[in-house]
Amino acid sequence: MFEEPLVVENVHMYEKENAKVHHTINYELVHLDPPAAVLRRGQTFNVALRFNREYVDDTDIVRLLFSFGPNPNVLKGTRGVNTVTNRDSYLTDLEAWGVRMVGLSGMDLSVEVRSPVDSPVGLWQLNVETTTVARKKQAPRTYNYDKDIYLLFNPWLKEDLVYMEDEQLLDEYVLNDVGKIWVGPWGSSRGREWVFGQFDAVVLPAIQLMLERSGIKAISRGDPVKMCRAISRIINSNDDRGVITGRWDGDYADGTAPATWTGSVPILEEFLETGESVKYGQCWVFAGAVTTVCRALGIPSRVVSNLVSAHDANASLSVDRYYNTENEELEYDPNNLNGEDSIWNYHVWNDVWMARPDLPKGYGGWQAIDATPQETSDGVYQCGPSSVEAIRQGAVGYNYDVTFMIASVNADLMRWKEDPETELGYSKIDCNKYHIGRMILTKAPWIFDPNGDRDREDITLLYKAKEGTEAERLTLYRAVRNTEVAKRFYSMPSGAKEDVEFDLVDLDRVNIGQPFAVTVHMKNKSNQLRTIQAILSAGSVYYTGVKANLIKRASGDFVLQPNASEQLRLTVTVDDYLDKLVEYCIMKLYCIATVKETRQTWADEDDFQVLKPNIEVKIDGDPTVGRPSTITLRFKNPLRRPLTECKFNYAGPGLSKNKTLMFRDVEPEEDVYVEHQLIPQKGGAQKIIATFTSKQLLDITGSAAIDVLDEDE
Secondary structure, three states: OOOOOOOEEEEEOOHHHHHHHOOOOOOHHHHOOOOOEEEEOOOEEEEEEEEOOOOOOOOEEEEEEEEEOOOOOOOOOOEEEEEOOOOOOOOOOOOOOEEEEEEEEOOEEEEEEEOOOOOOOEEEEEEEEEEEHHHOOOOOEEEEEEEEEEEEOOOOOOOOOOOOOOHHHHHHHOOOOEEEEEEOOOOOOEEEEEEOOOOOOOHHHHHHHHHHHHOOOHHHOOOHHHHHHHHHHHOEOOOOOOOEEEOOOOOOOOOOOHHHOOEOHHHHHHHHHHOOOEEEEOHHHHHHHHHHHHHHHOOOEEEEEEEEEEEOOOOOOEEEEEEOOOOOEOOOOOOOOOOOOEEEEEEEEEEEEEOOOOOOOOOOEEEEEOOOOOOOEOOEOOOOOEEHHHHHHOOOOOOOOHHHHHHHHHOEEEEEEEOOOOOOOEEEEEEEOOOOOOEEEEEOOOOOOOOOOOOEEEOHHHHOOOOOOHHHHHHHHHHHHOOHHHHHHHHOOEOOOOOEEEEEOOOOOEEOOOOEEEEEEEEEOOOOOEEEEEEEEEEEEOOOOOEEEEEEEEEEEEEEOOOOEEEEEEEEOHHHHHHHOOHHHEEEEEEEEEEOOOOOEEEEEEEEEEEOOOOEEEEOOOOEOOOOEEEEEEEEOOOOOOEOOEEEEEEEOOOEEEEEEEEOOEOOOOEEEEEEEEOOOOOEEEEEEEEEEOOOOOOEEEEEEEEEEOOOO
16 A cells, blocks of 8 residues: 555646647647647547556545636636546536546556636646545645646537537638738729738747736636637737737838738737837738637637728717818818718728627627727727627627627718708718728638639628618618617708719729829709819828828819710829829829709719739749748839838748848839748648838738648658
């Protein structure tokens, strides 16, 4: 009979073997020396214990203690205590830690462990306590296992709240580490490649730091609703020392320009190393980082781009523009002096997948979260998770931030003109029901098109009924009816008789360095003369809709004969616009016209992007694991002026960590060409993504899909 308790000499976590069955074999942490265990909750895993002597079932007591967070507590689900026994015990209770012995060989004991299906997600500690029956009342001997054990959400397990029934979709929404984010205005948006890189060794440790900063309690870290709300809060740095600082004014001298990033890994790496918020991001950078974090934690996630997105600052479910009696647009909102509605050319957020036990049946599935700091929610900059079905149904009472999200995709654009005779001081001159939420896009599962948009999926109908249908109007009015401010705005009558038809012709494609023209068609449908006063202008804007520079403006009076047509035209040369462009080269065309006889006022606007060349990305020969390969990056400077402060970036998981190549000044219209050596680490289909930035020209991107041979092929 042994009186002395067992001494634990070693604990073996079978990191790689467990990772294969837990869908975590891609995590770099599993392959480091020493490896870390990366496991999914609610699923069994194997552990081996080696003692200083043989285990005796009748007298030895061995306990496994799993603990999480600063004050582990069994009742709060942050501590699990289990005694190993040789008796037949099956792991039946899904909400408790379970341990059963599966093998005993001399001094080695093998056990199978299962964590609860609702375990908090993050870093767990393991201690092993040993004692004997005779020494039960004395303090046990404790062995501290000093390596990290990461526990993640488990979307493969139907009892987990993030379970996704179509397992194939998890290959995209959890396991795909390279994707695309649609950026650019309606008419010229394109898929911008992004390396999510959720399996990189820095990602899970960076998430640990991030969650500590977010203030989310340990007990809440198993709840995907609370976790995703915290992620939307802590990715931006507005209220706390979050991951990314947002900036939209074009001045990035003390940081990295948002257009330079190729993916999330260098951002999370810098955050982890410095402990400071990383400069700088914009909406797609925030959304790219959110997808990295969610996929790393096991929450199915995708990036969503809304082309023509409303930022409703006063919960009116409308975007309001105000004009004086001379048809000049006011620079402020007379009904909301604390903020101003705006229309972003495009805005990017995330969908995350989960059940919603806090909402009525039918509102689970995709949930929208937005980490870009726009408006506060419960006093801080966070948004969501908003049930996408609740957004589609106009169900504004269902947590969280559904009203704001409905406005983003479906607000009406209302124009108001100064009118001293009305109670409000303004009368409604125009209401455009079609302008906002032109198209909502995400990357389609399993496809990657490096040179085009075949991998684009239109999910507009998930967010709202077809534009212009009765169902779409009814759901918007349902939301309006339950929102006090919106009721007042929508109840105002619209203005005068309308017998002149106007049409601002949309511009499809303008390449940088080419002139363009803006045209408005006018048609008098009445039997009387109509006098029209019109203003037509072109200006550069930031993608958030903030005006930058007026480029050109034309105005005039037209007399339209009965039933006659006329057109107003504004020609813009390259010299007119080139020096006035701001990053991303987006322009706004804008027209407002008033018919003197009837007081009919019409206004319209169109955004388009001056298009830039792509980088051609190539790897010479047959790239092979462990052998140097040459990558070439090439594009033509489209401008008749030199480019200064030039820089290439490229990255691809399995091919290369993020690399920055400083480059000389580029001559006007020069064909730019750069070569660099890389050593592929991983065989199979890989993707590489490149960006180029300079002082004069930003946001040049390119990508390539590459097959890498294994060493023995």
